[in-house]
Amino acid sequence: MSFTNEPLLELRRAPVRAGLTDALIALALPWSVPVIVAGERRDAPTFTSTDPGAPTRVVAEVTAATEADVDAAVHAAARAAPAWEAKGAHARAAILSRAAGELRRRRPQLAALAVRECAKPWPEADADVCEAIDFLEYYAQRAIALESTDGLVQLPGERNTLRYAARGVVAVVGPWNFPLAIPAGMVAAGLATGNGVVLKPAEQSPACALALVEAFHAAGVPPAALNLLPGEGDVGAALVAHPGVHTIAFTGSGAVGLSILKTAAELQPGQRHLKRVVAEMGGKNCVIVDADADLDDAVPALVYSAFGFAGQKCSAAARALVHHRVKDTLLERLHGAVDQLLIDQAERFGVDVPPVIEPAARDRIHAFVQTARDQGARVHQPGTVPPHGHFVAPAVIDGLPVGSRVTEEEIFGPVLAVESVRSVDEACAIVGAQPFALTGGLFSRDPATVERVSRLLPVGNLYVNRHITGAMVARQPFGGNRLSGTGTKAGGPDYLLQFVEPRVVTEDTMRHGLVV
Amino acid sequence: MTIVAPPAAAPSSTPPEEARVRALGRQIAAGQAKAGRTRTRALEDRGMEWLARDPALRAALFRLVDVAPACENRRDLAAHLAALLGEAERPGTPIGFARRVSTRRAGGPAVGALADLVVHRMATRFIVGADPGDAVPKLEQLWREGAAASVDLLGEATVTAAEADRYARRCDEALRTLADAARTWPARPTLDVVPRVNLSVKVTALTAKVKPDAPELGIADARHRLRTLLRTAKRVGAHLHVDMESMDSRELITQLVIDLLGEPEFRDGPSAGIVLQAYLKDADEQLDQLLDGIAQPFTVRLVKGAYWEHETVEARQHGWAAPVYETKVExxxxxECLTRRLLQARPHVRVAIASHNVRSIAHALACAPDRDLELQVLRGLGDDLQQALTGMGLRVRTYCPVGDLVAGMSYLVRRLLENTSNDSFLVNRTRGADLDALLTKP
Known part of the structure; x- marks a missing residue:
């Protein structure tokens, strides 16, 4: 079976751009996002999601799930799972592929929704939709491959079979920064392997989650096999703690991830299994620039990696570790490049830095920049921001003291720290000393350096001579090590193993001394 | 690789035009054969042909050429050479030996010096000078040999406004310097029908805001810089030619040129032009847009297109239909179709045919018995061709890059890769491919 990624829109063609603008105009807001348990909708709005670029624009009126909803959803998923699993991988894959078709049919609308709800600029919003489609198609294929896996040694007189059974109920706790792709991927992995799923989307992006759930249901996923629980942190916490949950698939902050791991480790009354956690958490991603780097490539790649989508990707570049011989040149060009960035609403084509997700994020990022100033660092933050929306102007910072919060903690915003290193090996030591190990970058034109750094760095995804974001399903399986995650690779060939339990059956085929 | 012989042309499929094309093609080829060629040049050509046969070594050497200017010293260069050759190494090749020598303490600097020399030699073959003033003697020599020039200022990529300003300033100075120098050159009636000084400019170097999905940002940002250059060109009587690059900037460049040439002050000059890339599947629509959008006479340089790999790979990685033809024959x-269209669009369009493919040139000449067209070749690669064409009394312009070695590297690598590909007309000629086969109608 061959897999190809869903083609991105060719936005360099004017009619394609016009199609998206039309979709944005046609998008009727606000949406109403209910709690959906076993196909039953409970619609009694308690909170809203708003446009980060225009906070008065309500994108969705949302019903937060209650503890009763959580309990009902887990039970519904548990009841639906056996029949769903019994359909077999081929049938489930066909349904997931049909769901991918549903998303494909609605591509412009879904991208427009991500523009409004999460302030994703068009190219990133479109890529998010494509990645969601990719996850569905890819995991559908992988589930079929998993079902036909048979690697056991067979001797005469016995028959050994290995089967991967669904673990039961998967709780998906999703992020807002890839509001379609990441929840879609985690849900699809659970469903493809025959689990029942309960989705708790980020409170910032419930409308995107509803669009996904509707696509799965329209494609034939049994209503009870996928349930939607909008809400804030308390809903996620209740879901994770529920004794009926078997697997927790989480993408989000390190603090929440650690608390999930802790909760999952505690046996609840009535719980008869160990919970498994698949967690994708933060990073503090470094890009190493060696003296022989092509700065014509390195500067734009750094700018895009650090400031694209306002730095709100777990893969984004946070630190540039630059060989001292090229540091001044690089910094000068970097400053000049940042001067050219367009800070504006996500819906404007060509925007580099859209608003960040919410006021709290803006304030947190501002506080980091202030810390840098207080610590005597040089802050280059030239941009002016539009009057409305949660904007933060991109900042390049150098001259930070060793151990500064700004170089140690994840900021999740458009801030890049630049540090001088004496050698690539010193840079590798800095990366190696970090608690995070998600993505990394290297600019070098020496194959020996590339080889050495590839072996030294603990990061899950290393990008050489290119930007460090935008992993593609099946081509760049994505996920981090150390405190960045549980080491699983979304969009990779072995990801589905997290959602199943292996069962081996050994049958004696001898009867009365004869092999029958 | 299977080599399929082209089908023998049936007599009925050889209209009179084809006979003229072949006759002209043979005449050009004969002129090329007579062109003086130094021993080192012949060696270099053979070397390039050899490189075309060994993709791994070719990749290693081009990557060396690419990194050379960033190396701190010769030992550093030698270390890069060793690592790059290590990647290209296979059993039974001389590469292993070269790699071992370059890693030795004593051998390193020596090999580095040799690599340095090779890189410089290769660069000076293609680049006429470090700056326009430095290039003037070579340009004058070209002129005396019967060929005009189009000067292209090489530089680093533009990522900041300061870099865009610096490039614009260099272009402006180049126009003035070259105009001053060219005034004293002797009359050349074949060439003097258009301005002597011809500068090729890259719009992507005039703005740091090249965004495929927002051409209007780049247009707004580059507009004042290109306008200043048009004014200078008009004042000094030079021709300003806007180069075309990849698809990512095509809409920006096309619209910017149409906009500016539509401004009242440029209706009566300067002489200006743009590029049409024949490998683009929608080149015809592109030409329509130019013919509709530009009222005054303007020049179109027809090229095959130099970003084939970029376009193909980018399309493949994004899942797009390639914007370029996938085969050389297409x-x-x-x-040839575009050549005919352009020639028919005279005098609204002044035609420049930029190709090293003798068949393409012969075809253009056969379609224009009045010879009212310009033929353009690349410095360093089309030198034989230049001599052959000037020898036939044709209007020839040689595209001459100017700049320092660091800036010249990406240009150099692009040109080398292009001309050592197996599809290259030059490589096929060096290999002694049958001339008649190469002159067959595509």
């Missing part, structure tokens, strides 16, 4: 065919 590009060659499109080139």
């Amino acid at each position: 590009s060659d065919r499109a080139f």
Whole structure:
């Protein structure tokens, strides 16, 4: 079976751009996002999601799930799972592929929704939709491959079979920064392997989650096999703690991830299994620039990696570790490049830095920049921001003291720290000393350096001579090590193993001394 | 690789035009054969042909050329050479030996010096000078040999406004310097029908805001810089030619040129032009847009297109239909159709045919018995061709890059890769491919 990624829109063609603008105009807001348990909708709005670029624009009126909803959803998923699993991988894959078709049919609308709800600029919003489609198609294929896996040694007189059974109920706790792709991927992995799923989307992006759930249901996923629980942190916490949950698939902050791991480790009354956690958490991603780097490539790649989508990707570049011989040149060009960035609403084509997700994020990022100033660092933050929306102007910072919060903690915003290193090996030591190990970058034109750094760095995804974001399903399986995650690779060939339990059956085929 | 012989042309499929094309093609080829060629040049050509046969070594050497200017010293260069050759190494090749020598303490600097020398030699073959003033003697020599020039200022990529300003300033100075120098050159009636000084400019170097999905940002940002250059060109009587690059900037460049040439002050000059890339599947629509959008006479340089790999790989990685033809023969065919269209659009369009493919040139000449067209070749690669064409009394312009070695590297690598590909007309000629086969209608 061959897999190809869903083609991105060719936005360099004017009619394609016009199609998206039309979709944005046609998008009727606000949406109403209910709690959906076993196909039953409970619609009694308690909170809203708003446009980060225009906070008065309500994108969705949302019903937060209650503890009763959580309990009902887990039970519904548990009841639906056996029949769903019994359909077999081929049938489930066909349904997931049909769901991918549903998303494909609605591509412009879904991208427009991500523009409004999460302030994703068009190219990133479109890529998010494509990645969601990719996850569905890819995991559908992988589930079929998993079902036909048979690697056991067979001797005469016995028959050994290995089967991967669904673990039961998967709780998906999703992020807002890839509001379609990441929840879609985690849900699809659970469903493809025959689990029942309960989705708790980020409170910032419930409308995107509803669009996904509707696509799965329209494609034939049994209503009870996928349930939607909008809400804030308390809903996620209740879901994770529920004794009926078997697997927790989480993408989000390190603090929440650690608390999930802790909760999952505690046996609840009535719980008869160990919970498994698949967690994708933060990073503090470094890009190493060696003296022989092509700065014509390195500067734009750094700018895009650090400031694209306002730095709100777990893969984004946070630190540039630059060989001292090229540091001044690089910094000068970097400053000049940042001067050219367009800070504006996500819906404007060509925007580099859209608003960040919410006021709290803006304030947190501002506080980091202030810390840098207080610590005597040089802050280059030239941009002016539009009057409305949660904007933060991109900042390049150098001259930070060793151990500064700004170089140690994840900021999740458009801030890049630049540090001088004496050698690539010193840079590798800095990366190696970090608690995070998600993505990394290297600019070098020496194959020996590339080889050495590839072996030294603990990061899950290393990008050489290119930007460090935008992993593609099946081509760049994505996920981090150390405190960045549980080491699983979304969009990779072995990801589905997290959602199943292996069962081996050994049958004696001898009867009365004869092999029958 | 299977080599399929082209089908023998049936007599009925050889209209009179084809006979003229072949006759002209043979005449050009004979002129090329007579062109003086130094021993080192012949060696270099053979070397390039050899490189075309060994993709791994070719990749290693081009990557060396690419990194050379960033190396701190010769030992550093030698270390890069060793690592790059290590990647290209296979059993039974001389590469292993070269790699071992370059890693030795004593051998390193020596090999580095040799690599340095090779890189410089290769660069000076293609680049006429470090700056326009430095290039003037060579340009004058070209002129005396019967060829005009189009000067292209090489530089680093533009990522900041300061870099865009610096490039614009260099272009402006180049126009003035070259105009001053060219005034004293002797009359050349064949060449003097258009301005002597011809500068090729890159719009992507005039703005740091090149965004495929927002051409209007780049247009707004580059507009004042290109306008200043048009004014200078008009004042000094030079021709300003806007180069075309990849698809990512095509809409920006096309619209910017149409906009500016529509401004009242440029209706009566300067002489200006743009590029049409025959490998683009929608080149015809592109030409329509130019013919509709530009009222005054303007020059179109027809090229096959130099970003084929970039376009193909980018399309493949994004899942797009490639905007370029996938086979050489389709590009060659499109080139001839566009040649005819351009020639028919005279005098609204002044035609420049930029190709090293003798068949394409002969075809253009056969379509224009009045010889009212310009033929353009690349410095360093089309030197034989230049001599052959000037020898036939044709209007020839040689595209001459100017700049320092660091800036010249990406240009150099692009040109080398292009001309050591197996599809290259030059490589096929060096290999002694049958001339008649190469002159066959695509």
